Amino acid sequence: MVLNPVISKLAGKLVVLASASPRRLEILRSAGLRFEVVPSWFKETLDKGLFKAPYEYAVETAKQKALEVARRMPFKHLKTPDIVIGADTIVTVDGMILEKPVDKHDAYRMLSSLSGKEHSVFTGVAIVLCHEKENEEVDYQLIDFYEETKVKFADLSEDMLWEYINSGEPMDKAGGYGIQALGGMLVDTSSRSDSLATSVPTQPPSSSQALLSHNSSSIPRPSSPCDSQRLHTQITPTASPAHKVKREDSESESSQTLVNSTSKHTDNRKVKLHDNATLPLVTRRGQVVEPTRGDLERICELMDGFKASKALFTASKLCLFDLLHSRPGLDAAQVAQEIKASAKGTECLLEACVSLGLLKSTEKACQKPVYENADLATDFLRSDASFSLHGYLQHCNETMWPLFSHLESAVQEGTSQREKAFSKHMLQATSTSSREGKLRFMKAMHNIAKITGKTIATAFDLSTYKSACDLGGCTGALAYEFTEAHPGLSVTVFDLPAVVELNEFFRPQHPDNRVSFVAGDFLKDELPKADLYILARILHDLPDEKVHILLSKIADACTAGCGLLLSEIFLDEDRRGPSRGLLQALSMSEGKQRSATEYSLLLKSHGFITAHIRHTDNLLDAMLCIKA
Numbered sequence: 329m330v331l332n333p334v335i336s337k338l339a340g341k342l343v344v345l346a347s348a349s350p351r352r353l354e355i356l357r358s359a360g361l362r363f364e365v366v367p368s369w370f371k372e373t374l375d376k377g378l379f380k381a382p383y384e385y386a387v388e389t390a391k392q393k394a395l396e397v398a399r400r401m402p403f404k405h406l407k408t409p410d411i412v413i414g415a416d417t418i419v420t421v422d423g424m425i426l427e428k429p430v431d432k433h434d435a436y437r438m439l440s441s442l443s444g445k446e447h448s449v450f451t452g453v454a455i456v457l458c459h460e461k462e463n464e465e466v467d468y469q470l471i472d473f474y475e476e477t478k479v480k481f482a483d484l485s486e487d488m489l490w491e492y493i494n495s496g497e498p499m500d501k502a503g504g505y506g507i508q509a510l511g512g513m514l515v516d517t518s519s520r521s522d523s524l525a526t527s528v529p530t531q532p533p534s535s536s537q538a539l540l541s542h543n544s545s546s547i548p549r550p551s552s553p554c555d556s557q558r559l560h561t562q563i564t565p566t567a568s569p570a571h572k573v574k575r576e577d578s579e580s581e582s583s584q585t586l587v588n589s590t591s592k593h594t595d596n597r598k599v600k601l602h603d604n605a606t607l608p609l610v611t612r613r614g615q616v617v618e619p620t621r622g623d624l625e626r627i628c629e630l631m632d633g634f635k636a637s638k639a640l641f642t643a644s645k646l647c648l649f650d651l652l653h654s655r656p657g658l659d660a661a662q663v664a665q666e667i668k669a670s671a672k673g674t675e676c677l678l679e680a681c682v683s684l685g686l687l688k689s690t691e692k693a694c695q696k697p698v699y700e701n702a703d704l705a706t707d708f709l710r711s712d713a714s715f716s717l718h719g720y721l722q723h724c725n726e727t728m729w730p731l732f733s734h735l736e737s738a739v740q741e742g743t744s745q746r747e748k749a750f751s752k753h754m755l756q757a758t759s760t761s762s763r764e765g766k767l768r769f770m771k772a773m774h775n776i777a778k779i780t781g782k783t784i785a786t787a788f789d790l791s792t793y794k795s796a797c798d799l800g801g802c803t804g805a806l807a808y809e810f811t812e813a814h815p816g817l818s819v820t821v822f823d824l825p826a827v828v829e830l831n832e833f834f835r836p837q838h839p840d841n842r843v844s845f846v847a848g849d850f851l852k853d854e855l856p857k858a859d860l861y862i863l864a865r866i867l868h869d870l871p872d873e874k875v876h877i878l879l880s881k882i883a884d885a886c887t888a889g890c891g892l893l894l895s896e897i898f899l900d901e902d903r904r905g906p907s908r909g910l911l912q913a914l915s916m917s918e919g920k921q922r923s924a925t926e927y928s929l930l931l932k933s934h935g936f937i938t939a940h941i942r943h944t945d946n947l948l949d950a951m952l953c954i955k956a
C-alpha cells in the first residue's frame with residue numbers, strides 16, 4: 329500500500345486528527361497510522377458566499393479546524409503536535425452547499441433535494457506541520473487539497489426517506505447521508521470503485537493516501553491523469569497571532585524534518601528498514617513487483633504482535649509501570665532488584681518496552697540508561713491511573729492468552745477451548761465461578777467501562793428518562809457515569825448475585841446514592857422496572873436464542889416510549905472490521921459479533937425501533953432504541 333512507507337516515517341511523531349468522525353478515524357487507522365484525536369472547536373460557520381467554488385469552502389474549513397487544534401494543543405495539552413490533520417466534507421447540488429442537517433426536517437430537505445440527481449461530494453483536507461523552535465515559538469506550514477466524488481441517488485420514495493431519517497444516521501453527516509452504512513441504499517451510482525463506497529461522504533480513501541503522501545518525498549505522486557486532476561494541492565504558510573510563522577523552502581525539506589527531528593529520548597520506532605535495502609521481488613497478478621517497505625513492516629508487525637502483547641502483559645504483571653511511576657530514573661539493575669527478576673531479563677524487557685513506546689530511556693554520558701514511563705504508560709498502565717488497563721491486561725494474560733494459544737483447535741472444532749487451555753486448577757482460578765476469577769473478570773470489565781463509560785453515557789439525549797436499569801451492569805462503573813451525566817436519572821445495576829456481592833471492591837470514593845444494585849439472573853428472574861434499559865457488552869456474548877429470551881423479557885417490562893440503550897462493538901456492515909471486534913470473536917464461546925443493522929433487526933423483532941446509532945472512537949459503539 330502506498331501509505332506504508334510514510335507511516336513508518338511518522339513513527340514517533342505526534343500526529344493529531346482534528347476530527348472525531350469515526351469514519352476518518354477508521355480510514356487513517358486502517359492505513360496503519362498512529363495518531364491522537366483532538367476534535368476541533370472551530371465552528372463551521374464561514375460565509376459560503378465568500379468562496380468562488382464549493383471546494384474552496386471545504387478546504388478553508390478543514391484548514392481552520394486543523395489550525396485551531398494546532399494552536400490550542402500546546403496550551404491545553406502542554407505538547408506541540410508534529411502534524412495536525414483537518415478535513416471537512418460537503419455535498420453540493422444545484423449550486424447549494426449541504427452540510428450536516430440541524431434536525432430531521434433539514435435532513436428531509438437535503439435528501440429530497442438529492443433524490444434522483446447526480447451531486448458532488450467534496451472533501452477538503454488540510455495538514456498543518458508544526459515546527460517547534462528553540463524559543464518555543466512554533467512555525468506552521470500548511471498543505472491542503474481536496475477531492476471530488478460524483479454520486480447519483482436513486483429516486484427516493486417518501487417512505488424510504490423517512491425510514492432512513494428515523495434511523496438517526498443522517499444527523500451527523502454532510503448532505504444528510506453516509507454511503508458506507510445504511511445510506512448506501514440511497515445511492516444509484518457513484519463515479520468511483522467500491523473502495524470509494526467506504527469513504528463517501530466522510531473522506532475518500534485516495535484523499536487519505538494523498539493526505540499522507542504529501543508528507544513524504546519518497547512517495548510517488550498520483551500516477552493516473554484522473555487522480556492528478558482530482559487532487560489539488562497548495563502549500564502555504566499561515567499566520568498565527570500567537571506564533572511567528574516561517575515558510576519552509578520545499579516540501580522535501582519538510583519531509584526530512586519529519587524523519588530527522590531529534591528527541592531527548594531513545595525511540596527505536598522510527599525507521600526500521602534502511603532506505604536503500606534491497607527487497608525481494610514478488611509476483612503480483614502476473615507482474616513482478618517490489619513490495620513496499622511498508623508491506624514488510626506490516627507483515628513483521630503482525631508476526632511479532634503476540635510478542636509485543638506478551639511483553640506488555642509481563643511488564644504490567646511485574647508492576648513495572650507502577651514502579652517507574654513512583655521512582656522514575658531507575659537503571660536496569662535497580663529495576664531488576666525491585667521487581668525481583670534477573671538483570672539480563674529485566675534489561676531486555678525494559679528495552680523492548682522502550683521500542684514499543686511504553687517507556688522512555690535517557691542516557692547520560694558514560695552512564696547506564698535510566699528509564700521512565702512514556703505518556704501511554706502513565707495514562708493507562710499504572711494500576712492506580714483513572715483509566716488504568718491494569719486489570720484488563722491481567723485478564724488478557726491469564727485468560728485470553730491461553731485461549732488464543734488454542735486458536736487452531738478452536739477454529740477446527742468451532743467450540744470453546746477453555747478445558748484444553750486451562751488445567752483443572754487454572755480452570756477454577758480463571759473461571760468466573762471462583763471468587764479470584766470473578767474479581768479478575770470484574771476488574772477487566774471495570775477498566776473498559778471506565779474508559780468508554782462517559783462516551784456511552786453522553787452519546788444520546790436521555791433527559792426524558794428518570795430511571796434506568798443496567799442489565800449485567802457488573803461493578804456499576806457505567807451506572808455511575810450515567811448518573812453523573814444525567815442529574816435526573818437513577819440507575820439500578822442488575823447482575824448475578826455473586827457479582828453484586830463483590831461490588832463493594834469497586835465503589836467510587838464518593839458513591840452516588842442514585843445507583844443501586846439488585847441481584848438476579850436476567851434470563852430467568854423478573855427485571856427491575858425502569859424507563860430505560862441498558863445492555864452494555866451483553867448481547868455479543870449470547871447466541872440469538874438467548875438474545876430473544878432476554879429481549880422479550882425487556883419488552884415485557886417496557887411500556888411504549890421506554891428506551892433501550894445498547895452498547896457493543898458494531899461490526900462494519902460488510903464485516904470487514906473493526907479488527908478488535910473480529911479478533912474478539914475468535915475466543916468467544918457461544919455469542920457472536922454483529923453489525924448495527926443486525927442488532928437493529930433483533931431489537932425490532934421485539935418492538936424496539938432504532939432511533940440513533942453512534943459509532944464512537946472509544947472502544948464501544950452505541951444505539952438508542954425506543955419501544956413502539
Ligand SMILES: C[S@@+](CC[C@H](N)C(=O)[O-])C[C@H]1O[C@@H](n2cnc3c(N)ncnc32)[C@H](O)[C@@H]1O
Binds near residue numbers: 774776777801850865
Ligand atoms: C461482559 S460483562 C459486561 C459488564 C458491563 N455491562 C460493562 O459493559 O462493563 C457481562 C456482565 O453480564 C453479567 N451477566 C452474565 N449473565 C448474566 C445473567 N444471566 N444475569 C445477570 N447478569 C449476567 C456478568 O456477570 C457480567 O457482569
